Each structure stands twice: as C-alpha cells, then as structure tokens.
Amino acid sequence: MTDIVMNHRTAVVTGAGNGLGRAYALALAERGASVVVNDLGASTTDKGADRAPADEVVAEIRRSGGRAVASYESVATVDGARAVVQQALDTFGSVDILVNNAGNRRPSPFAVMSEEDLRAVLDTHLIGSYLVTQAAFGHMKERTFGRVIFVSSNTAAFGGTGLSNYATAKAGILGLARAVALEGHEFGVIANTVMPMARTPRSQAAHGAIVGLAGSATGRNATTDSVPGPPPLTTDEVAPLVVALSSDEWTGTGSVYSIGYGRIAEVFTAVTRGWYPSDPSSYGARDVIDNLSAIRDRTEFGEPTSSPDERQLIAAFAPRSAGTAGGATS
Structure with missing residues (x-):
C-alpha cells in the first residue's frame, strides 16, 4: 500500500523545533511536502529564544533530501504570524497546509494564576493559532485548497489540575477550528483538530510541576502520565494522523480527534x-x-x-x- 504523497504541497508547522511539532514537520517532509519550520526556540519553561531547534529540524529534513526553511517568528503577534506565512509564499510559492502546533505551559493553581501566565498561554496557543490561520486563509481560498490542523488538548474538553490557562486556550481553539471549518468549506479549506496525548519534553516538565501543585497524582488530580495503563504515544506515533488530515485525500471538516495510548477516536459535542x-x-x-x-x-x-x-x-x-x-x- 502506497503512503500519502505531498510533493506539490507546502506546509507551515508552528512550534516545530521540538516534540510533536518536530515530528509533524519531519513526517510531512518525508512525504514530499516543502516545510516552513517555525519555532521561537523558548525553553520548556517558556524562557528565552533560540534559533537552534528550528535550524536543526531544517538541517535534518535537508539531509534526507527534503525541502525546508526555518522561521523564528513569534506567532503571538500580527506581524510575526504574517511573516511566517509570507516566508512560505516567498520560498515555496504557496501555503497549502498549516499545523497550528505552537504552544507553552505555565502551570499554576487557578486561585493564584497570574495575569502574565494567563496571557502568555492564551497569546501563544489561541491568539497564535488565530493569527497564523487568518494570515494563511486568504491564500488558501484563492487556490481553493487548504488543510488547517489545530492542536487542542483533552484538558480543554475534560479539564485538568493546575492548567486553567492552558485549558482555556485549548478550549478556545475548539471554537476557532469550528468557525474556520464552516467559513472555509465552500472554498476547499478544510479544518480539523487533534487532541494528542504524547510524551514530550514540555509535557514532562509540566507533569512534574502539576503533580507538585496538586499534591497528588491520583484521582481527580491525576495528570495524563500518572494514570495506570498503556504509555502515551511517542511523537512519531501521533504524526500519521496529522499527515492524514493534511492530505488531499482527506475531505471531512470540523471534527476533533483524540489520539493517545494506542487509540484514535473522534470527540464530539452532543x-x-x-x-x-x-x-x-x-x-x-x-x-x-x-x-x-x-x-x-x-x-x-x-x-x-x-x-x-x-x-x-x-x-x-x-x-x-x-x-x-x-x-x-x-
């Protein structure tokens, strides 16, 4: 059985320097897509900026014969979001696929969550997804083709301890994705959402912080990694779902898919x-x-x-x- 072929497509993957974003970028490039690897390069504790992560992913893609370019812009500003998309247009001539993966985590109990920690997470996850998608949307409409993948979390749908800012941002993404799916459908712009459960450096750092905040890793205060059962997927095991949603063959829009622990399932609202x-x-x-x-x-x-x-x-x-x-x- 042949795999998906994307030789004629250009993908923008935000937050692609590490973890899941890196896996998405590599998987899309492996199937022939030209990739804009966007990453600000902040640490797992959301500090600083570093061009090395994006550069390393680009170098890995090029060593394998793929096409890629690095982007270091912040998606949380209008200028940064537009620059990410413009780089795809200037370098590869189109923007066909957008994976809104950029994110950060600043765990804190809800009662003492600071405004800075709230706005930093909202700006990166929700505002960033909004701005980059808006920058790409017009170009996708003109070409009557687009695949937009939003990255949410089961925390948005079902809650989680110490992550009220994260849950709020990821829940907003669910509404944004539905709106984009409805407005884009007649123009061939298809939007879907994934809720991945995978072990990444950032998720591991957040897990340790959350367990400390909760004082417990069981019951209603449990984090994903603390629940008994099969281990979370690796980042490479999540990537095939994102590749499928990015492909020309995928025609469904407005859906949400949970992936993790050896299972892919649809999440729906009734x-x-x-x-x-x-x-x-x-x-x-x-x-x-x-x-x-x-x-x-x-x-x-x-x-x-x-x-x-x-x-x-x-x-x-x-x-x-x-x-x-x-x-x-x-």
Whole structure:
C-alpha cells in the first residue's frame, strides 16, 4: 500500500523545533511536502529564544533530501504570524497546509494564576493559532485548497489540575477550528483538530510541576502520565494522523480527534432532547430542578454541526402539542 504523497504541497508547522511539532514537520517532509519550520526556540519553561531547534529540524529534513526553511517568528503577534506565512509564499510559492502546533505551559493553581501566565498561554496557543490561520486563509481560498490542523488538548474538553490557562486556550481553539471549518468549506479549506496525548519534553516538565501543585497524582488530580495503563504515544506515533488530515485525500471538516495510548477516536459535542416547558414564559426555577432528569436524559440526543443547526434540532425535538412527553411542567 502506497503512503500519502505531498510533493506539490507546502506546509507551515508552528512550534516545530521540538516534540510533536518536530515530528509533524519531519513526517510531512518525508512525504514530499516543502516545510516552513517555525519555532521561537523558548525553553520548556517558556524562557528565552533560540534559533537552534528550528535550524536543526531544517538541517535534518535537508539531509534526507527534503525541502525546508526555518522561521523564528513569534506567532503571538500580527506581524510575526504574517511573516511566517509570507516566508512560505516567498520560498515555496504557496501555503497549502498549516499545523497550528505552537504552544507553552505555565502551570499554576487557578486561585493564584497570574495575569502574565494567563496571557502568555492564551497569546501563544489561541491568539497564535488565530493569527497564523487568518494570515494563511486568504491564500488558501484563492487556490481553493487548504488543510488547517489545530492542536487542542483533552484538558480543554475534560479539564485538568493546575492548567486553567492552558485549558482555556485549548478550549478556545475548539471554537476557532469550528468557525474556520464552516467559513472555509465552500472554498476547499478544510479544518480539523487533534487532541494528542504524547510524551514530550514540555509535557514532562509540566507533569512534574502539576503533580507538585496538586499534591497528588491520583484521582481527580491525576495528570495524563500518572494514570495506570498503556504509555502515551511517542511523537512519531501521533504524526500519521496529522499527515492524514493534511492530505488531499482527506475531505471531512470540523471534527476533533483524540489520539493517545494506542487509540484514535473522534470527540464530539452532543445535546440532549431536553425538557420543553408547556409555557416557556411562566416556568420557574423549581420547575427546572424538578425536570432535571429530563434535561439530562441522554436516551435521545443530537450532534449539531453549527449554531443554526442546534436551533433546528430544538425545533425537531419539540413536542407536537402540549401534554406530549416532556411538554408539561411540574
């Protein structure tokens, strides 16, 4: 069976100097894509800047006969984001694939999270993903082709101790990815999200800090690495999913995929059928409490693909007349 071929595509991978980003850049280059390896070069504790990580990945790609160029711009500024995309256009003539991988972690208990630690994480993960995607989006529309991969986290969907800033940023990415998928679909711009669970230098550094903050590595305070079971994937084991999502063959958009511990799965958002007060203008708080079981009943549910789609589901689930199941107040 032949693997994916990307000889005619240019990819931009942010945060590509180490860890998962490095694995994505190498995997895309191995399949023939020209790659812009973007990395500011901050340490695992989010300090400083260093050109060496991006340069080393570029050198590795070139030694293997691939095409790559280094970018050292910060994705967290408009000028930096535009410069990353412009480098792809100037060097390779297009931007076809964008992997929004740049990130940082600054663990802290929520009660004492500093504004600096909040904004630094939001700026890199969420604002950076927004700005680089916006810079690339117009070019992708013109060519009627684009593959945008956003990198979120199961922390965004399910929470995690000591990572309120990280969870907030990664949850914002889920909304951003859905918006880009909806606006880009008619122009051939496809956007999907991955939630990788892999062991990287940055994740290991954060793991140690979080365990220290929580005072425990079990139960509700557990981190991913502390849960019993198979080990997290290596970065190379996550890369094939990102390559697949980047390929011409992938046509689905707006989805979220969790990968780790030997499994790839889709993560989706659903709404229950819910409870319909017989008179929405006169129900009270006590009625909500008394009908909580109907509100939370998952026997029947829908999976909206957009905000208007949820409104259509509400209409579809509505009882035909007062007195039907779910239509009366307590």
